[in-house]
Amino acid sequence: METVPNAVTEAVREVVAEHARLSVDAATLADEASLYDAGMTSHASVNVMLALEDRFDVEFPDELLKREVFESIASISGAIAQLDAEAA
Amino acid sequence: MGGVPLRVGTDLVLATSVRESLATHGERYLERVYTSGEVADCRRGGEVDALALAARFAAKEAAMKALRVGGAAVPWTAIEVRRSADGHPELSLHGRAAELAEAAGIGELAVSLTHEEPYASAVVVAEIAPHQERVGGRR
Numbered sequence: 001m002e003t004v005p006n007a008v009t010e011a012v013r014e015v016v017a018e019h020a021r022l023s024v025d026a027a028t029l030a031d032e033a034s035l036y037d038a039g040m041t042s043h044a045s046v047n048v049m050l051a052l053e054d055r056f057d058v059e060f061p062d063e064l065l066k067r068e069v070f071e072s073i074a075s076i077s078g079a080i081a082q083l084d085a086e087a088a
Numbered sequence: 089m090g091g092v093p094l095r096v097g098t099d100l101v102l103a104t105s106v107r108e109s110l111a112t113h114g115e116r117y118l119e120r121v122y123t124s125g126e127v128a129d130c131r132r133g134g135e136v137d138a139l140a141l142a143a144r145f146a147a148k149e150a151a152m153k154a155l156r157v158g159g160a161a162v163p164w165t166a167i168e169v170r171r172s173a174d175g176h177p178e179l180s181l182h183g184r185a186a187e188l189a190e191a192a193g194i195g196e197l198a199v200s201l202t203h204e205e206p207y208a209s210a211v212v213v214a215e216i217a218p219h220q221e222r223v224g225g226r227r
Contacts, residue, residue: 021105042149043105043142046121046164050113062184066161 008056009077015055016040016073019047031074036067045070052076058083093216095194097153099146100209106138106145121145121164129171142208143201144169150212151179151197155188162188169199169210177201179212193217 009031016035017026023039040048048070053059058080060069069079109117118127118136122144130140148167155162166185172178179199181189189197195217201210 041101041105042099043101043109043145046117046145047105047109047112050109050117050120054113062163063161065163066159068159 008080009073011055012052012073012076012080015051016048016076019051020044021047026073029073031077032072034071035073036071040070048076052080056080056084058087092218095154095156095192095214095216096211097150097155097214098209098211099149099153100207101142101146101149103139103142103203103206103208106142110136110138110141121148123165123168125170126168129169139203139205139208143203143210146208147177147179147199147201147210147212150210151181151185151199151214154197154212154214155181155185155192155194157185157188160184160188169201189214 013026013029016022020026020035020038020040021044022029022035026038029035029038035045049060049065060079060083064079064083069075122130122141126141126144127136130137130144132140145164147169148164151167152162162184166181166183168180168182169177170180177199179197181197193216194214196215198213199210201208203209
């Protein structure tokens with residue numbers, strides 16, 4: 001599996017901190033920790049998705065609009081890396 | 089003999105979260121999440137009613153639970169809530185959502201919306217068509 005650059009992971013963490021409405025500090029979350037367990041609601045995941053698209057200048061295609069993609073900072077970072085690779 | 093097998097889903101949405109989306113992402117948010125018909129149903133005096141949108145988002149999430157989408161990719165616009173001629177909300181499924189419903193043997197779906205600032209909620213009940221599924225074996 002391709003290693004996601006730390007810069008991407010940290011940028012995702014910043015977006016999550018600002019838009020996911022977590023009940024805990026995003027800075028304390030492990031990369032693999034469940035954002036849903038940390039308090040992200042289904043609608044908050046919409047805000048996270050749109051903010052990620054702005055931050056990384058990507059668009060999540062329909063096939064990536066699934067719960068597991070937005071499950072954790074790691075899974076989101078992996079999806080961003082995949083979209084970047086496909087755009088290259 | 090048992091009754092008709094049913095599935096149910098429910099969801100609760102904060103209108104504040106919808107207002108944040110509208111303020112930050114505007115039309116992009118509307119286009120990604122709602123159909124043009126849903127947005128039209130939520131317009132009040134030229135502006136989009138965030139509480140009404142929140143109820144429709146709750147209905148979409150409730151429908152996904154009733155459909156048991158699990159890990160499947162289902163765009164929010166694949167589930168549509170429209171107001172019927174007599175004023176009742178009606179649910180329509182498109183694309184991937186319709187495929188999942190058919191695979192599960194789901195026939196009729198019913199939806200009910202409610203809202204009181206700052207919350208909106210919805211319940212969706214899905215009927216498994218006869219002879220498509222047994223619940224807990226023979227009764």
